[in-house]
Amino acid sequence: MAPTITRIPSSDIDTVFARTTNLASSALNARILSKSDDFFASADNLLNPKPPVYKPDLFVETGKWYDGWETRRHNPEPYDWVVIKLGVSGARIRGVEVDTAYFTGNYGEKAALEGVYAPGGSGGSLKDEDIADKGFTGWKTILPPQECGPSQRQAWKIEGEGDGPYTHVRLLMYPDGGFARLRLYGEVIPPPPGIGAADGLEELSSALMGGVAVGASDEHYTPASNLLLPGRGVDMSDGWETARSRAKDHVDWAIIRLGLRGTVSRLVVDTKDFKGNFPREVRVHGFVGDPGAVDPRHDDPGWIEILQGSRKTQAHTEHVFEGGDLSPDAAGKVFSHVKLTLVPDGGVKRLRVFGRRA
Template structure:
């Protein structure tokens, strides 16, 4: 178990996904107590905020999970079901932002794997008597109003998990829980390649990962891989305004499911005065990409969508059939894709649909 300095948490886990997010459909199944502030707040994808002087009927308003004082048990607990089919967890962050005289003094993380068809129900896992938990992080000290990160050894991160339980000793408040790792997609049905179903190869739910972007001034590129169409402009990807001639912005995505491409969707929902003038979509055929991070100017990028495609405000742009480049998008297996914004702006979602390779 390696504790990560606060300043290193983001770079250490840069190429992972925060699996403990309501945007990835993770949800709280049960908790011991959340009298002052809801345990659901742990899964809020944005940073915690402070509202000094704001009071509600239970007391001061807090953006996090806060339990009653004087817990008669050793700890308070919350059980969370991950929104993905299963996940590998590489590390955890417990953020006590704005909890100062009321933070939880120690955190412990447990996890379990309830394989589909195992007969183990969410209700059983949420019950305090459930005995199938594995400890990933032993009870570890936390301080007031700061981020605390731990990286797990490889023998922990290789195992699949579907549920986690966070213990807070003895009571108090945590602002956010972040679980850094990778989604494990559901198994593919046993079918002939031509009969394989069309799936969303790029989705974060299937392990899609935003590796790099030219600019993330307003919001991160990882948002474009989230399920659904989101709620507002804040859960898309938006770059700064460019001024130079010939400027473009780009994001490089590793597909969770390498495969052939049948359809591409670029959604500008909620982007009305700041959508890109046009977009380009390229891909890397499996085996041609750098094992680490392929560069945006890698010579092996090939067109998936033909040419620059004009965009409109607040619109789901669908490219298929004649919009796709001839010569193999439906037969070649792609491992990475690149979305280019001409010249800049914002998009809500970027979806690559096709068949697993």
């Protein structure tokens, strides 16, 4: 059955896909396997999690510099293409965004997306090099060709074929030209038990496991979704930072829907790169919810203390809380959500919740 495609106005893209994960992000380990051409600008730029930038006076050896993927003129084939391996074990794709920011007389006129599920990756019967090959024929259409315009965000909501699951996608650009970013909005399918576990524990909150930020009091500088990224990042731009508060008793908070419901054994609150703007203290609570239930409000009476009391934080430090640091009220409970509270405000690089999946 053909997928149902709904075009989303650019002004509504962030709202419509607010509670999804951008799967086509190098921050989530997505990477380019192959491409037809990227003579003017590298296809790797498509996966940059940051917004495109424009440098009007910058020229390089091949011509004008662009923050995106740009191919040669006069493509003899119907389209240019790029094959991307997602950084997660599997994904459902709910929306596709193609951003043509700053491409005006050289943008790709149409975009389409195809996908395939090959969970074995390099070690399975279907290898990455097979999928990366120009002659690979196992693609399934996720998004049929759609019109694009110059220097604008355009997105389409997918119902049907987006359910996948998918591990690899191929972006088609008709006939040639430039796209600044590809963003794939969807849901991560967690890997089977034992994959990536350490000491019997798994990172229940990680975006790679399907963790999603579903609400925050303030995201003035950077989004709360950055809390769930793998690794420790590069600078303050890939953490969560709120505006300065002036009100008495102010706190900021972020609610995370865990990718894996489970019991909690260890918390990590990392303030790496936040040296003069880390929170004075932090609190962590959990919520016991049924699968598929509505996400709790920040003031829901059902929140249970996981971290025992408020804990002071330091600059540029990975704070580890386990054992006696955790509240006895949380013991044995299967949590669906956690809430990180900053007292009174500031920035945190990562929140990691380790435990055992239900």
